[in-house]
Amino acid sequence: METDVLxxxxxxAARLRGPHACLVDARRLSGGASLETWAFDIDAAGxxxxxxxxxxxxxxxxxxxxxxxxxxxxxxxxxxxxxxxAPVPPLIHLCDEADGLGEAHVTSRIDGETLGRRIVTxxxxxxxxxxxxxxxxxxMARIHxxxxxxxxxxxxxxAPVVLDRYERxxxxxxxERPILELAFRHLRVNAPDPVAPVLVHGDFRNGNLIIDPGxxxxxxxDWEMAHLGDPAEDLGWICVNSWRFGRPDxxxxxxxxxxxxxxxxxxxxxxAIPLGRVRYWQxxxxxxxxxxxxxxxxxxxxxxxxxxxxPMIGRRVSEAEIDLINLFEAGL
Amino acid sequence: MIxxxxxxQLARAVGAWIDEIRPQLDERNAFLAxxxxxxxxLIGRELAQGAEIEAAAADRFxxxxxxxxxxxxxxxxxxxxxxxxxxxxxxxxxxxxxxxxALDQLAIDQPNYKHEAL
Numbered sequence: 001m002e003t004d005v006l007x008x009x010x011x012x013a014a015r016l017r018g019p020h021a022c023l024v025d026a027r028r029l030s031g032g033a034s035l036e037t038w039a040f041d042i043d044a045a046g047x048x049x050x051x052x053x054x055x056x057x058x059x060x061x062x063x064x065x066x067x068x069x070x071x072x073x074x075x076x077x078x079x080x081x082x083x084x085x086a087p088v089p090p091l092i093h094l095c096d097e098a099d100g101l102g103e104a105h106v107t108s109r110i111d112g113e114t115l116g117r118r119i120v121t122x123x124x125x126x127x128x129x130x131x132x133x134x135x136x137x138x139x140m141a142r143i144h145x146x147x148x149x150x151x152x153x154x155x156x157x158x159a160p161v162v163l164d165r166y167e168r169x170x171x172x173x174x175x176e177r178p179i180l181e182l183a184f185r186h187l188r189v190n191a192p193d194p195v196a197p198v199l200v201h202g203d204f205r206n207g208n209l210i211i212d213p214g215x216x217x218x219x220x221x222d223w224e225m226a227h228l229g230d231p232a233e234d235l236g237w238i239c240v241n242s243w244r245f246g247r248p249d250x251x252x253x254x255x256x257x258x259x260x261x262x263x264x265x266x267x268x269x270x271x272a273i274p275l276g277r278v279r280y281w282q283x284x285x286x287x288x289x290x291x292x293x294x295x296x297x298x299x300x301x302x303x304x305x306x307x308x309x310x311p312m313i314g315r316r317v318s319e320a321e322i323d324l325i326n327l328f329e330a331g332l
Numbered sequence: 333m334i335x336x337x338x339x340x341q342l343a344r345a346v347g348a349w350i351d352e353i354r355p356q357l358d359e360r361n362a363f364l365a366x367x368x369x370x371x372x373x374l375i376g377r378e379l380a381q382g383a384e385i386e387a388a389a390a391d392r393f394x395x396x397x398x399x400x401x402x403x404x405x406x407x408x409x410x411x412x413x414x415x416x417x418x419x420x421x422x423x424x425x426x427x428x429x430x431x432x433x434a435l436d437q438l439a440i441d442q443p444n445y446k447h448e449a450l
Contacts, residue, residue: 176407176408176415178393178407179430179434181411181414182421182426182430185415185420186420186421189417189420241447241448244446246446247446248446248449251448307364308367309363312367312371312374315374315442318434318438318442319441319442319447322431322438322447323447325430325431325434326431326447326448326449327448329449330448
């Protein structure tokens with residue numbers, strides 16, 4: 001399989017930059033289970049092109065029953081986001097049959113850090129860290145204002161639809177947990193008034209951002225979960241405590257405050273969104289994370305995967321539970 | 333029962349061995365070894381505290397529900413009342429009881445997790 005990809009990348013070098021172009025450096029980056037990410041360079045007399053290949057290695061099995069977009073859809077989203085002024089890796093090429101790489105696309109390679117803990121703690125990011133929450137808000141506003149790309153099968157989900165989907169998953173796994181029962185009921189009864197759905201990223205969090213020590217947010221990655229929904233979903237998701245990396249005092253990704261996120265959002269042209277609505281979606285995020293953790297365990301228990309990592313993630317349900325209780329105690 | 337070693341001590345010994353070999357492993361296996369070491373540490377904590385925290389949770393749930401019973405039975409009844417909306421965030425003592433039990437569970441699963449109220 002790896003040699004096939006290398007052969008395919010060699011062919012791609014010629015296709016993109018002419019017959020004398022050659023593939024100089026190709027390595028697989030660690031990443032998701034079903035999606036492979038490869039970093040590679042094409043040398044064609046002059047500065048080499050520094051590129052990223054994303055390709056589906058295994059058929060798509062979404063652990064949460066969500067209708068995620070495929071890589072052609074992601075390519076359309078990258079174009080739409082770029083046109084709206086959101087920083088994304090520029091799309092270079094959407095692969096077709098002639099490339100022999102399966103479902104795949106190529107983007108430019110953006111320098112910077114994606115590991116959340118480093119972004120939160122490494123002194124190299126000290127100077128950009130105070131501006132990150134504002135930048136994230138501004139970028140979200142641009143995404144939410146973008147015309148959704150047609151024909152890529154974007155799901156439409158508001159809070160009740162998300163609750164239905166996750167509750168079905170939770171009931172199917174089996175074990176009942178008091179805090180999750182409370183959360184499903186409480187979030188259902190207190191669902192916010194519906195708003196006109198906008199294009200939301202769906203997985204906008206510290207971990208899916210490339211942070212550059214000079215400019216801050218250099219790119220937003222992983223558009224597979226994009227859908228049409230409540231704009232507060234993106235604002236709440238980046239505030240989920242599970243991705244604050246040991247800095248619960250900085251609610252936005254472990255690097256910023258709610259007020260900075262909202263100020264950036266309005267600066268980017270977004271409407272004012274009440275903090276309560278963001279905190280509602282933050283709680284929804286913790287509930288979703290709890291169910292995802294249970295599903296990870298379940299994929300191991302049912303024999304689908306055998307990594308020791310999966311059952312251990314099942315014990316992260318308790319982090320989501322304490323975060324939910326804290327939100328309810330704070331009056332959500 | 334053999335108490336020399338205890339199950340807890342065996343878990344500790346396995347964890348120490350995993351830590352010893354970790355530096356020799358490739359990136360992926362070093363990561364999985366860290367997960368495995370965390371898992372045996374968790375097993376050790378559960379062996380030490382598991383029965384006690386379950387009994388404490390049963391006590392709290394019994395007070396909320398107004399009857400006594402085993403943990404499974406009490407938890408199932410509490411879940412049923414929460415799902416039906418008979419109990420909710422406004423129920424006196426509910427959040428405090430759930431929080432105490434969640435903190436106990438977290439102390440076994442991830443003692444270093446920093447949650448918002450810290």
